[in-house]
Amino acid sequence: MGFSEEVRGAAETIRNAETVSVISHIDADGITSEAIVRTAIARAGVPVTSHFVRQLEPLTMKAVPEDDSLKVFVDLGAGQQNLLEERGLSVDEVLILDHHVAQPCETPYQQVNGVPYGHTKLSAAGVAYFVARELDSANVDLAKIAIVGNVGDMMARETLGLVGLAAEIVEDGIAHGSVLAIRKDLNCYGTSTRPVHVCLSYNDDPRIPGITNDMRGAERFLSRLEVASKTVDGRYRVWEELGRDEKKAITSALVQQLLANGESVDRLFAESYIFVDEPERSPLRNASEFATLLNACGRWAKPRIGSSVCCGDRGTVYREAEYMLNNHRTIIRELLGFILETGVTELSHLQYLHVGDRYPDTIVGIGAGMALGKLNWRKPILIMCTLPEDPTLTKVSMRTNEWSVRRGVDLQAVLTLASGEHGGGGGGHPIAAGAFIPRDAEEVFINRVNELLRDQLA
Ligand code: C5P
Numbered sequence: 001m002g003f004s005e006e007v008r009g010a011a012e013t014i015r016n017a018e019t020v021s022v023i024s025h026i027d028a029d030g031i032t033s034e035a036i037v038r039t040a041i042a043r044a045g046v047p048v049t050s051h052f053v054r055q056l057e058p059l060t061m062k063a064v065p066e067d068d069s070l071k072v073f074v075d076l077g078a079g080q081q082n083l084l085e086e087r088g089l090s091v092d093e094v095l096i097l098d099h100h101v102a103q104p105c106e107t108p109y110q111q112v113n114g115v116p117y118g119h120t121k122l123s124a125a126g127v128a129y130f131v132a133r134e135l136d137s138a139n140v141d142l143a144k145i146a147i148v149g150n151v152g153d154m155m156a157r158e159t160l161g162l163v164g165l166a167a168e169i170v171e172d173g174i175a176h177g178s179v180l181a182i183r184k185d186l187n188c189y190g191t192s193t194r195p196v197h198v199c200l201s202y203n204d205d206p207r208i209p210g211i212t213n214d215m216r217g218a219e220r221f222l223s224r225l226e227v228a229s230k231t232v233d234g235r236y237r238v239w240e241e242l243g244r245d246e247k248k249a250i251t252s253a254l255v256q257q258l259l260a261n262g263e264s265v266d267r268l269f270a271e272s273y274i275f276v277d278e279p280e281r282s283p284l285r286n287a288s289e290f291a292t293l294l295n296a297c298g299r300w301a302k303p304r305i306g307s308s309v310c311c312g313d314r315g316t317v318y319r320e321a322e323y324m325l326n327n328h329r330t331i332i333r334e335l336l337g338f339i340l341e342t343g344v345t346e347l348s349h350l351q352y353l354h355v356g357d358r359y360p361d362t363i364v365g366i367g368a369g370m371a372l373g374k375l376n377w378r379k380p381i382l383i384m385c386t387l388p389e390d391p392t393l394t395k396v397s398m399r400t401n402e403w404s405v406r407r408g409v410d411l412q413a414v415l416t417l418a419s420g421e422h423g424g425g426g427g428g429h430p431i432a433a434g435a436f437i438p439r440d441a442e443e444v445f446i447n448r449v450n451e452l453l454r455d456q457l458a
Pocket residue numbers: 361362364365366396397398425426427428429432433434435436
């Protein structure tokens with residue numbers, strides 16, 4: 001069976017269901033997947049309810065309703081089929097729409113997953129989108145939300161744009177009229193909402209000497225090019241609203257700066273995705289900023305707010321999402337300050353810090369990613385924190401950058417292996433990964449991670 005047959009089969013299963021329960025993950029990909037699936041199912045006239053979990057594990061299985069509904073697991077489930085089996089779920093009451101590596105399982109649960117067919121750059125929101133489009137071709141309006149999920153799950157990062165089946169979704173979005181793909185845009189986060197100099201100075205992919213981590217340097221750079229940083233009414237301008245010539249002047253100067261420093265210009269440009277039906281300078285205006293808003297909702301236990309925004313809510317719910325985003329940013333800034341002030345311990349191939357119970361485990365990884373650019377960016381960073389709900393466990397988050405990944409670092413492989421040796425579990429991506437380990441294994445674990453990183457770089 002191929003991917004398309006799996007998609008058709010899933011649509012058939014949904015059409016035949018009396019009621020559906022969607023079980024999804026709280027990150028941007030999970031929230032967008034849920035919004036897509038729920039919308040498509042409701043449009044097909046099948047009653048549907050949703051349930052979000054931080055991770056599918058024995059403790060969170062109680063979120064899965066014990067009723068006769070079809071359970072549609074999205075952005076999770078493939079790797080936890082044993083839990084579904086243990087729960088006694090039968091073949092005909094489960095459908096899995098996922099993009100994680102599937103776990104061998106006795107019960108042949110119905111699944112749609114691009115990974116076995118080599119579609120490794122398609123997130124769960126992409127899988128959900130193809131099922132939705134199969135249910136009704138009018139569901140192409142959901143392409144935009146699928147793009148947010150794919151970008152939020154870093155499907156575009158390595159390849160500097162969405163590729164393969166995810167690029168097909170982009171084409172659908174363009175044809176629908178809600179999506180604009182800018183082929184060779186600046187590869188930078190915050191192009192719709194951040195002042196240009198802030199945007200440039202926060203960017204470390206590629207690192208630009210004199211600009212990365214240097215807001216004043218970035219401001220001087222813009223004024224040398226005579227690009228006005230503010231509008232006539234005194235508001236900072238964002239990248240998206242600069243004129244073509246201004247953008248060209250900036251990127252040409254960045255190219256020169258990189259070349260002068262012997263750096264590659266390969267990662268300076270990337271395809272970006274603008275949503276023309278969203279207001280300019282709003283966090284919903286482009287895919288990566290939209291994904292951050294959803295992550296802010298999910299990581300602070302309000303995934304439903306994010307989901308409503310995906311489904312078009314722009315009233316009080318959207319204001320709540322904006323509040324979540326601002327609050328998220330404030331606390332991440334605080335966490336970043338804490339990491340930098342406290343300092344990390346450096347080993348030969350790793351830098352690490354334990355933040356105790358000061359910050360929730362859902363955000364330490366984000367703080368780690370931001371701190372990396374300001375610390376020794378050549379060494380992957382690992383942050384640990386305690387879990388208030390289980391004092392015997394430690395949550396570990398690791399982050400690195402493209403520079404290290406190109407040299408062979410794969411954090412997902414490191415954490416899966418190192419946590420597995422202590423009966424813990426981990427996963428993620430080469431550039432960002434997380435794990436849970438027993439608290440009493442922390443020290444041995446850290447040294448093992450350092451050793452594995454050394455081996456990867458050998
Ligand atoms: O939690 P954190 O932000 O550090 O997670 C980074 C990545 O690792 C995410 O993609 C997350 O889904 C994944 N992860 C995982 N298993 C864990 C923790 C995190 O697959 N136990």
